[in-house]
Each structure stands twice: as structure tokens, then as C-alpha cells.
Amino acid sequence: MSAETEVPAATPAATGNFLWSLVEGDLVSGKHKSPVTRFPPEPNGYLHIGHAKAIYINFGIAQDFKGRCHLRFDDTNPVKEEQEFIDSIQRDVRWLGFDWGTHLYYASDYFEKLYGWAEHLISNGHAYIDDQTAEEISANRGTLTAPGKESPFRSRSVDENLDLFRRMRKGEFPNGTCVLRARIDMASGNINLRDPVLYRILHAHHPRTGDAWCIYPNYDFAHGQSDSIEHVTHSLCSLEFEDHKPLYNWLLDHLPVPSRPEQTEFARLNITYTILSKRHLTQFVRDKHVRGWDDPRMPTLAGLRRRGVPAPALIDFIKRAGVARANSVVDIAMFDACVREYLNKAASRYMGVLKPLKVVIENYPEVQSEELDAVNNPEDPSAGSRKVPFGRELYIEQDDFMENPPKKFFRLSPGTEVRLRYAYFITCREAVKNAAGEVVELRCTYDPATKGGNAPDGRKVKATMHWVSAAHAVNAEVRIYNPLFTRPDPGADGDPVQDLNPASLELVEAKLEPALATANVGETLQFERLGYFCRDADPGLVFNRTVGLRDTYAKTQ
Secondary structure (H helix, E strand, O other): OOHHHOOOOOOHHHOOOHHHHHHHHHHHOOOOOOOEEEEOOOOOOOOEHHHHHHHHHHHHHHHHOOOEEEEEEOOOOOOOOOHHHHHHHHHHHHHOOOOOOOOEEEHHHHHHHHHHHHHHHHHOOOEEEEOOOHHHHHHOOOOOOOOOOOOOOOOOOHHHHHHHHHHHHHOOOOOOOOEEEEOOOOOOOOHHHOOOEEEEEOOOOEOOOEOOOOEEEOHHHHHHHHHHHOOOOEEEEEHHHHHHHHHHHHHHHOOOOOOOOEEEEEOOOEEOOOOOOHHHHHHHHHOOOOOOOOOOOOOEHHHHHHHOOOHHHHHHHHHHHOOOOOOOEEOHHHHHHHHHHHHHHHOOEEOEEOOEEEEEEOOOOOOOEEEEEEEOOOOOHHHOEEEEEEEOEEEEEHHHEOOOOOOOOOOEOOOOEEEEOOOOEEEEEEEEEOOOOOEEEEEEEEEHHHOOOOOOOOOOOOOEEOOEEOOOOEEEEEEEEOOOEOOOOOOOOOOHHHHEOOOOEEEEEEEEOHHHHHOOOOOEEEEOOOEEEEEOOOOOOEEEEEEEOOOOOHHHO
């Protein structure tokens, strides 16, 4: 094999991946010189995490084998399509690290060609105009065990069908009057081959073609033919399209198409506590169960991005979940682990208190304050350090104090000594309560000799706690996001709305170290001992929790 025709090797991450192996085999055999794939979303909603898998597969194969991947919008239903969705899809693909270059296409680019091919089917006796209603067509399709019934209009002549189809195009008929159907086999074991509808009448304004058309091709008629027009070599799609493959091939067989793409299916990405049905996601947005398509509780890519999930962590999750033929369900914990692992290396550390409890250090001078050195990221020495203000009054987490602690509670309690991160050892002397008997303030002392968190006499403490200087703290709204659903298989018993988690969002008024006031929107940071948080674009200082953090710090110090 010459240098010019040498096949690029699949990446190590793709080893054992059947789709990469398929493409590599086609290149080695000479069937194709380079792969052409496509990602063909319908612009009727925002992309979700399942689409990220399709994006990774199609753009990843093109990237790894030095081919190209097209971004094509299958915009054949103007009733549900909006420019907002087109813009969001392009933004999401780029966010994941992929680019289509000059290869941006729309099925609407091919409407004239598709119309001509529809007339070709009619002229060859392979399609006819059916005047039955949608309900009648559905009722006459039959079942999985019973054949369908032929339409009474199935025997129309070629001339009559062509005349009716052309009049449909001219707009002579209202919506629902008639449709164009393929003439295949009403007794086929595959219901998709029982004279499927190819064109329907829709008097609706199209985002790109305006009012030029009042008939539109169905997805099945536009999809494969668009692949062929673009000379796609590998039409890669999820398993729900497997039953459509015979129709995909039938249309290619009966039309004068310029190329013959091959459809191959892979398993969808199914995740516990997650719904990836665009219909249901649209319902959640429409009925205001969430705050929009980019709500951080949503599995949309816009929602994940707003929550602070890094794109590389999402791609890593998809790779670990694997690309296979058989459907399976991935535990959401794997996704969280991938995000946590990435951010552990990449995110800068800061201190914040979500449930503030005031601490007064009685032997610390009232008018004094100082700046202490804090490490920005212990996983990355090059990240350097910052200054954190310290003073007589602090905030700690309410959960870090217990008046009557159990035996293995090592944090602050009356008479115990703990380390304040980067600061000093302190000892609790008194818990001040309000009229309701709730602890509202702690009176403590500190050891000035332990500055930096180490005792010169070598004594040890069993807990290290984060804190914020009360005089310097900034107020922020922190949004704690929990799973959107209360069960791992939402909707399994019917309507998934019934499984929505009423505690999926908790709003907290937090106290943060002052450096966080200038955090960039979209920047994901670690609040020490609490988790990873992302600055939101909403007005004011707002942070979204990206993912929780295992509280292992005290055990390792």
C-alpha cells in the first residue's frame, strides 16, 4: 500500500469499537478512499446528551480517518422548526470540539431535487396519491401480526397521480386532503414498508424557504436521499432507525441517486435518572417544569454547559460508556465520576460556605485582619496561589459543628480543636443560642503559633475545615441541583412528569471568599470540601453546582 493510500489508524480510544473497525475495513478493502459521515439533527429542539454520542461518532470517525463530517439540518417540518434551534445546535457541536468547516447543509437545499425524484417514483408506478385521512391510513396499516389493507386509491393511473401531485405543489388542496405514498407491500412484515407516506401538505412558513413550498417530504424520504446527494459513505444512526433501513434501501434502489450510502446502527445512550425523549423534554419546557432548555437540570447540552460540565469530560464519558450494537443503561454515577475526575485536575480551588454559622475568635484582635496563602490547585503546581483574608469573625458550615457529637464526629464541638484550612488551629469554647434554642454563633480561641495550619509542637488534630472571613465575604445565590427524577427509570410506569423530583433544585444564600466575586461566567471552580460550581450568567453573583465532591479531605490530612 502506497503512502498516498495508507489508511489512517483508529485512535487508541476507538480500539474494539465496531464502527471504527467497520470504517477501517472499508478503507483497507478500497471500498472508500476516505469516510464521509454526517450529523443530521432535526431543528425542532435543543440537543441532549444522547446527541453528543452521535456527534462524537460521526465527527470522531471523520477526524480519526481524515475524512469529513457534514452538519445537515433535516428541516422538513416547518411547523416545529425554529432558527433558535438551528443556532443552538451549531453552538453545541462547536462546544464539543468539532467543526464541519464548509460542509453545512439543509434538507431544504434539496427540496427541488426531492420533488423531482418523487415524480420519478410516480412515473414508474412506485408511488400514488392517497385521499384517505391520516386516521384511515393508520387504521389500515395493520398490526405486527395482521397485514394492512390496500388503499382504494392505490390503483390510480400514473397520469392522475402526477396531476394530483403537481396540484398539491401548487397549493390547490388544504392540509390533510391527500398524501403521496410509496407503493411497496401492504402485507410486509415490516410496517415501515406498508406504503409509507412520502409527502404531505403543510401550508406553513418554512424558516429557510419561506412560502415557496406547501408540500414537504417526510423524514424517511428526505434522509437517505440527502445522504446520497452529499455522497455520504457511512450513514451512522441509532438503533431506533433499524426498522427503517429496508425503506432507506428501497428508496435508494428505486431512484436515480448519485451515490449509495450504507446505513449502520449503534445503541443509543441510555442513562439512569435521565430522559432523552425530545417530546418529553419539550413538554418539560413548555409546561414550565424547568426554567428552559438550558436549565442545568436538563440533559440538554446547553443545560450541561450551563451547569459547568466541561466538554472533554462529556466526551470521556461517552468513550467509557462505549459504542456497541446492543442497548444498555449507563449509571449516572459514571457520568458524575468523569466530570469530577476532569475537574479535579483542572478546576481552581476556593472557599465558600453554603450554610453559614458565625464564629467569633475571642482572642484575635478586633481591628486586625491578615492575608493568608492558599493553594489554587494542589493537582497543578503551576496554578500558583492566592491571598485569602482572615479576621476575628468567620463563617463555617453549620454541619461542621455539633453540640453533642457522636463518637466519630471529628469536626468542631465544645472543647475540641480543629484546623482552619490555610489558617490556624481553633478551639470551641461556647455555643451561643437564640430564643428557639438554635446555635447561631460559636465563641472560639485560636493558637497564633499554628499559622499556616501546623503546630510547632507537633500536635495533631483530626479535622480540617473550610471557612470564610465574615468581614470580607461576598453574598451569592448558590443553586444546588439534584437529579430531575426520583427513580432511575423515569416514566417506566407512565407519565414521567409523575416522577419529577420536587427537590431537584435547592436555592442557598452562601458566603464566599471575595475572589469569587470576579469569577468568569461559565467558569467551573471547586468550593473546597463541597463540590464543583459554575458561575451562572444570571444577574448578580450566582453559582450552579456542577457535581458533588466526596468529603475525603479530612481523612487524608
